[in-house]
Amino acid sequence: MGTGVVTTHLGDAQYRIEIRDASEDQVVALAREMGDIDGLLGKMGPELAKLAERLLTSEQDEGENARLLDQQIKDMLEAIANGEDPDPPIDPSDPDQTGAALSSWPTDLLNAHNAIRSSAGLGALATNGALAAAAQSYAGKISETGILSHTGPDGSQPSDRAVAAGYPFGPPGSVVGENLAGGQPDVQQAMDGWMTSPPHRKNILQPLYDEVGFGYAYRIRGKIRHVWVAVFGAQG
Numbered sequence: 001m002g003t004g005v006v007t008t009h010l011g012d013a014q015y016r017i018e019i020r021d022a023s024e025d026q027v028v029a030l031a032r033e034m035g036d037i038d039g040l041l042g043k044m045g046p047e048l049a050k051l052a053e054r055l056l057t058s059e060q061d062e063g064e065n066a067r068l069l070d071q072q073i074k075d076m077l078e079a080i081a082n083g084e085d086p087d088p089p090i091d092p093s094d095p096d097q098t099g100a101a102l103s104s105w106p107t108d109l110l111n112a113h114n115a116i117r118s119s120a121g122l123g124a125l126a127t128n129g130a131l132a133a134a135a136q137s138y139a140g141k142i143s144e145t146g147i148l149s150h151t152g153p154d155g156s157q158p159s160d161r162a163v164a165a166g167y168p169f170g171p172p173g174s175v176v177g178e179n180l181a182g183g184q185p186d187v188q189q190a191m192d193g194w195m196t197s198p199p200h201r202k203n204i205l206q207p208l209y210d211e212v213g214f215g216y217a218y219r220i221r222g223k224i225r226h227v228w229v230a231v232f233g234a235q236g
Helices: 024-034 037-056 063-081 095-101 105-119 129-145 158-164 187-195 198-204
Strands: 002-010 013-022 175-182 211-218 226-234
Touching (some): 105 187, 105 198, 105 211, 105 226, 129 175, 129 211, 129 226, 158 175, 158 226, 175 187, 175 198, 187 198, 198 226
Antiparallel strands (some): 175 226, 211 226
């Protein structure tokens, strides 16, 4: 018994599916089975099959929606191949299920922050590319590990990650702060969570900050399905 890899296709998409605890004969049989598109769709059930068929006309889905759909199909195939029940289907074009998958989330987050700051008489935040890179990278790491903490797995702190992304933290007057949220499916719920938490609210309303970068990660089978990161800064 060991681990094998089977390659299958849906439309133009190719998937490498890891088969765990299987004999060589089982891997060969699964490879034959996974090559049968009609059989695969039948095993998925009507709702899962509906999403899989979307891949055959993938021009209907663009950008992040297509990526999320593609990842879900891979997860479903791997679960089926290993005799597991696939997770309930999620349509990435449905904002009620994956609101943050919509391409407008960075703009929506920036607008929400600046509306709150404006109502408090504070200046608007500008988007900074290095802070955005730090935020997006760390959102991906949290999604991967399932650990929502300001201290990274490598011991890094928010300022360390900002510097690594190219932000000029260090000169007198420079500051960096970070807000994290996990599980909220859309911008509004993420903002509501931050504004009802005193430390997070303090960052959003910190007069010193004039720049920000946002990150978001989504993992269908992750411990934390939706991860939000806001990294604030001022260069001094």
